[in-house]
Amino acid sequence: MTVTHRETPHVPNPSPDTDAPVGVWLNGARGSVATTAITGLLALRAGMADSTGCVTDTGMLRDAPLASWNDLVVGGHDIVDTPLEKKAESLVDSGVIPAPMLAAVRGSLPEVERNLRTGYDARTETAPLAEVVERLAGDIEEFRARNGLSRVVVINVSSTEPPADHRPEHDDLDALTRAMADPDDKALPASSVVAYAAFQAGCGFVDFTPSTGARLPALEMMAQRERVPFAGSDGKTGETLLRTALAPMFTSRALHVLSWAGVNLLGGGDGATLEDPRNARSKLSSKSGVLPALLGEDVTAPLHIDNVPDLGDHKTAWDHVSFEGFLGVRMSMQLTWSGVDSTLAAPLVLDLARLTAAAHRAGHVGPIEELGFFFKDPIGTDEHALAEQAQALAAWANALDGRGDS
Amino acid sequence: MTVTHRETPHVPNPSPDTDAPVGVWLNGARGSVATTAITGLLALRAGMADSTGCVTDTGMLRDAPLASWNDLVVGGHDIVDTPLEKKAESLVDSGVIPAPMLAAVRGSLPEVERNLRTGYDARTETAPLAEVVERLAGDIEEFRARNGLSRVVVINVSSTEPPADHRPEHDDLDALTRAMADPDDKALPASSVVAYAAFQAGCGFVDFTPSTGARLPALEMMAQRERVPFAGSDGKTGETLLRTALAPMFTSRALHVLSWAGVNLLGGGDGATLEDPRNARSKLSSKSGVLPALLGEDVTAPLHIDNVPDLGDHKTAWDHVSFEGFLGVRMSMQLTWSGVDSTLAAPLVLDLARLTAAAHRAGHVGPIEELGFFFKDPIGTDEHALAEQAQALAAWANALDGRGDS
Amino acid sequence: MTVTHRETPHVPNPSPDTDAPVGVWLNGARGSVATTAITGLLALRAGMADSTGCVTDTGMLRDAPLASWNDLVVGGHDIVDTPLEKKAESLVDSGVIPAPMLAAVRGSLPEVERNLRTGYDARTETAPLAEVVERLAGDIEEFRARNGLSRVVVINVSSTEPPADHRPEHDDLDALTRAMADPDDKALPASSVVAYAAFQAGCGFVDFTPSTGARLPALEMMAQRERVPFAGSDGKTGETLLRTALAPMFTSRALHVLSWAGVNLLGGGDGATLEDPRNARSKLSSKSGVLPALLGEDVTAPLHIDNVPDLGDHKTAWDHVSFEGFLGVRMSMQLTWSGVDSTLAAPLVLDLARLTAAAHRAGHVGPIEELGFFFKDPIGTDEHALAEQAQALAAWANALDGRGDS
């Protein structure tokens, strides 16, 4: 299946049979990705922007029963209190949000601002995790009730955490719940606390980051118990996106990849976070499964992420692929990707909100492997080839039951 | 469908039910692509090389009823008389054929040499085309008979011609046949004379070049009449291959490509031929359909082919893609491809021989659109997306009837 | 001599002994380069910008007797009447001028606007060139008188013209002057008419374009007669700048360059102008002398300039260098330059104004070969190596007599 024609101007999917509105709860709501998604959504609604970059507005998903842009209501948690407006201004300065777009939607930001609450900060929190979960889930439920929302999708777009050490409680929901009552036991990393709270509030959960999130057996059990869907991990927006488009080319042409080296230069909040090697480990590990899965073997694949503050959100990635063809002859390919990270991520966050809400509504429970198209490290599947992921997404989404909760 | 695992060492398809051997008749048999294919086939058979670069030896085509490498017999036409051995030596010098490989198969080259005949040279030929066709078809038939071949596939790997001017005879086989009796009327370009001869000899025909070949209504009629298959055009081995892997990424991610500029630097015989702007026009036109088909619209796409003799067969292509994402933000991507042209082309020529022979045997008549995977300008289809082409190829080839001629 | 330390913040050269103010007359005053130079100069004066990109503010030229930024007064000719303010706004949109900078200097633009006059448009002009020259020179003299300027430097930053056909009058000032009286004889291209008018008005002339300008024996005679200096041609701001820094590396390391291929993608006014192959010929020819001069021999050097409108002023150039080292081993280098053309050109225009005024004041007559540092095709010298040009510039400028006209 090929998507040969972009639909411009987009025809928003009508939503006769989705019981709108739908909530989008962003964990990390004052970050770059979140602020770009919020500003962009307001600009879309104001007719100031088209939906370039949004997969859910293409012909590929024309039959998916999705909430319209007008039906999305945004709220969220963060642990800093930078006003959205100030963050949006800094994104204007760094070329992510065009100045006229912010000007046009500035008046609507306070409405979103009112839906933001203080998140969970492990460095300062003294209450037991059980209480934290109560508070976070309570915020989300209050948001849902106050706005008359049919359902809420919680999306983690907060700073990348280090990988969590394994604990036996991670495999056993009851043990985990007991441990969380202990004020001295940080039994879960922050992203998993958020997933727990989302599930407890009866919400679908999407992890756009490489953090642990819902990827623990105990949390998967909980999603099953609460009958909610979840998806992740780590939005695929740059170098990895390219790799999942290109590596299958080598395989299908029987060309033997010998090494695939990469370096990523970026600044911004994400660059600063990933400068800490402990955080970078999560990102590097999230990226590392792609090549072996697509090439069918391990290849030499050194990979670096460097914080280059002057680049801000303008990420530059270079890849060098060395491969062998007929008669053992060596060849190579290089790629330079100059992408604006939040520009690439924000529309996918909106897509994931719409698709996860639709899945939830259609009764999908547990990991949504058909959303692997969006992720570097897709939960529930080893399929990394982009074209195949697009086909699986379309087949699934276009067949979702849009008649509402059964 | 994804090809996740390369099969190494390859398990040659057994050929119990193909009535081998099969002939491969190369038009342009003393050129770089042909000589690399010939030497490589001999090296494969001698166990000196594996089939890296050959699609027909991958798991993707594991059920296709293909002749084994041992069952292929090579012959061909050319208009120069450079000995194969000398050409192969020059390919060793330019890094296309490893020296030990030539050393190992040198003794088998005379056997192929004996199957080569003088081709049709429009600049010097004085006989009417009808006679030329008789001679060429006669050479092929003699080759088939002498070697006891079940069938022969004719593959055009000769120098790229200028585009042919349209003539009414091109649309009408009878009128064409009449015109070809006139010694003063070069009613067809050389590549089409070869296609005509192939069909007349009852052979399938593959055009690996962007020349006119079989792409005239009169010749298509003739293929139908002779009940033979044909395929083309213009092997997809470098920049265009990449484009057909990457352009669908932009489309499926709803990213709006604004321009896609390219430059190709190459030397060798192909470089020298394409230095003539009339020949280059065929190549540029063959490449030009890809982006509009994949992007759904025309984009600014300047494209150059430069003859850089010192590069020889080591083609270097640079592509610059400028695109727009969410909120109209501009981004870009660059690609540098350093490929050895004949290394990339030769295994595909072998693949096409096996697949076209299998199609012929299974009774396929006319254009084989499922072979579009191999071509820049696929006959009979507008599908250019590489992953979709791979799927179509596999579905078709694995389902071919291998029980022989009905 | 090395410039190891950037001077920041710059210390403007004091101008006790230059009889300021100095006029800068831009031919093409409403174009991108000119408007960026004008806006930038105003921003510099307003303390809104530092002089990054201006060579005359570095330690390298610390002893040159230059007019201060405050002492420059700008006027000019153009053949369109787009208001400067509107042009500046479009340069804000395309990322050349930061929005706050335009905001800060907007109030000062009308002052410059008042100094702009209608230029010479060959397509519509009916008067003989002699009259045109009178008018243009008159505009400049009036500007000088009205603003009490010590001297004026005329700088051509108008659209690139096609190369001019040679005529005998170009070698003989008297014959030329006679031909210019004939209303039907366009004896000179527009850029040369401007140079003629500059000289007639007693002004130094700089050609920042590859057009003919002052490069005719008759005009050189005139400069001698009027005792004025001139400089050019074609500002060196991107690919050629890089080549003059890099080619000497290969030479001094005895590495043998085999080919140096290049492609330039750009949009904007310059991109549109150069899309016409006649205009492009001037640019390509201006660029073509560099490699042979620096490498000591001709190399294969295909070069393209493509109009890619979406890139605007953001020029992207790719260079591929193939070279041979010890024992004949082949290696290569690639370069991608992503520069904003007017950003790179504008400060050099200001530098050239200051330096040419200083040369004029110090009594320099005829071509200033020491300004070769700034140009792709330096008048009066074959030295293209950037480091050597920088040394020559510094030695000359720092030794200029600053005590004023003798």
Next chain:
Amino acid sequence: MTVTHRETPHVPNPSPDTDAPVGVWLNGARGSVATTAITGLLALRAGMADSTGCVTDTGMLRDAPLASWNDLVVGGHDIVDTPLEKKAESLVDSGVIPAPMLAAVRGSLPEVERNLRTGYDARTETAPLAEVVERLAGDIEEFRARNGLSRVVVINVSSTEPPADHRPEHDDLDALTRAMADPDDKALPASSVVAYAAFQAGCGFVDFTPSTGARLPALEMMAQRERVPFAGSDGKTGETLLRTALAPMFTSRALHVLSWAGVNLLGGGDGATLEDPRNARSKLSSKSGVLPALLGEDVTAPLHIDNVPDLGDHKTAWDHVSFEGFLGVRMSMQLTWSGVDSTLAAPLVLDLARLTAAAHRAGHVGPIEELGFFFKDPIGTDEHALAEQAQALAAWANALDGRGDS
């Protein structure tokens, strides 16, 4: 001063007044660089190769009183016993030495082989360093005597060591000599033991690696005492070479470099050695002085060296430069260098042998800062700009006294 014309075919400097022959003692004689230098020198002498890549054969050094290629005799130490011939064969396989060249000089390799001795291996040596020095110096003296050499230059081309920890003895030659008598005290790293032995044998010493070598006050004292010259450190052959050609371009154009990121991919022995982060530290530190010196300030400059075995000696380096121009506008530049490391290094090793011998002969004592042109981390100077280094080299070498020892 510009080197505009390559001299081909080279005219070997006549050596009437150098008391030839001259010894070249390679520490690490069985490595890639050494073997390429040895094979190449033999090929030069056999007339099989020209001296492309050798700076000492260019017009730039035409007046330097250098030994001719025929007057160089090679010997050396290594700690492995791979035959030179076998190493040379592996360099043929990896594309560093052309097969016909090895064929032509194979017969002369045993002559060099006979001059090779076992080096100092810190991991296995049990004798005190004083004894090791005696042994190594003895080997060199025996080589000099046996071959009737006027002098010997010792060049370190062995594997890069980790940086050495500072010890008080490093500042005091007497204390150092005492410590070296203690069999349990490894008071010096291997490269410095070699420098010590070279000085003791009355030889000049060149460090082509980033190891400590002669760069300790105690060893510098010793060079003064023995009245011998020395030079280093770390041959400048790729990314750093480019940087020293390009960074001055930014400075002289007043462009403000914000960051300069780099990654180096290489295999071979050097790649394997540098995979150990302790060894890589020496290389990274050697490279790190260049940008601050040339840009006049520290910039963000992440730098990686990755071992990619399949690349062998074919090093690929990518650099990304982000810079700011007029009005604060951001631009960027990228570079990909595909060089064959030993091909680039070997001719410089031969150059350094000739130049250091000439310096020794002319009575130069201590560090030769004029050889900075060849090094990443030049001893005795902060000048890193390539053009200035070339000028200093030429001025110095062409003025060397060639009349012989006084």
